[in-house]
Amino acid sequence: MYSSQSEGKGNKGSVQFKNTKGRLQIVFSYPVQENGEIKRKRFYISTGYEDTPRNRQRVGDTVRTLQRDIDYGEVDLSLAKYQPYAALSTVSPIPLVPPNPPAKSQPTLNELWERYMEFKQPQVSPSTFCKDYTKQRNHIRRFPSQSLDDAIAIRDYLLGNLTPDAAKRCISQLKACCDWAVEDGIIETNPFSSMRIKAPKGLTEDEDVNPFSKEERDRVIQLFESDRYYKHYAHYVRFLFFTGARPSEVIGLQWKHITESVIRFRQAVVVSEGGLVLKEGLKTQRKRDFPITPEVEAILEEIKPAKIDPEAFVFRSPRGKFIDQHNFANRPWQAIMAKSGIPYRKSYQCRHTFISLCVEAHINSTAIERWTGTSAKMIDKHYGATNFTNLRPPDLT
Known part of the structure; x- marks a missing residue:
């Protein structure tokens, strides 16, 4: 039986969801005539589903049909039209009241993320903002839906298009x-x-320890020094190998940070949304000093200009700009490694090589920590293991 109510479109209420003990119900109110009097009754339709975003999507067609019928005064009060999932569970009369105001519109996920980025930007470093927040924005723009109601579909999309680790990070950000x-x-x-x-x-860059041997290190340096296209980077590579500093710290080094006895690491060059920028402080600490060894002194003497500008950067790109470590790793480094005949390793292994050779030389891990900014605990855990092949039990007799 359909309602014979002749009121025009509108002012008849809207369909809503209700969670009843974890189960999903569809709820709506509708004016009906009883004993010559118009009363508004509330109807409850049990869907048979748990209340989840996905199940709300699943009954979307039923809800849209019901809402259309309400708007046009054509509701099937037997609810048969809204089967197979619908079953009238409760009908209770309520006083005729004005319709509820329209529900507050929900922002799209992309809009929400833009507002969140504005909130977070002053709180994080430029590199973190670029690497984490801008990258996440690019992921969100490719989602199959921008609606928060489609969270399950978004999760499934991430699992189908990203690695499990990347999908996990993306969900954590959301x-x-x-x-x-x-x-x-x-x-x-x-x-x-x-x-x-x-x-x-997986292993982080600091945990993925696969150092070069001394011979391999020297081979890589020699190839850079003799290469027609990439010899400009030879001193930079030598410095990485003989200080164990992070590339971002070395690129940010200025001549004012070089004293007679130590190198004062105080800043780093990082990737931001607008490109490479200089920021105060280091990755894991505010500052660090490194003692100048004969090898490091030789490198600095070879590149020191006749007249030193304290504000000038020690290592620059061939065009006099910041060295772009990403481009360096993808072009010069890969080209030299391909020529070397050495099993490929990332350029970050220069740092691991320095630390591993210090461990091999029985340098105290606390001293290595002070030189490199890697904790003694991390050194004992990840670098000591690289020398197990040369380790022999002592004579216990």
């Missing part, structure tokens, strides 16, 4: 964004809060 939005009253609930993605634990 959780943090939506937590912030809930706290600020922008949205009511966080649809990503209960999502979990298990990813195989």
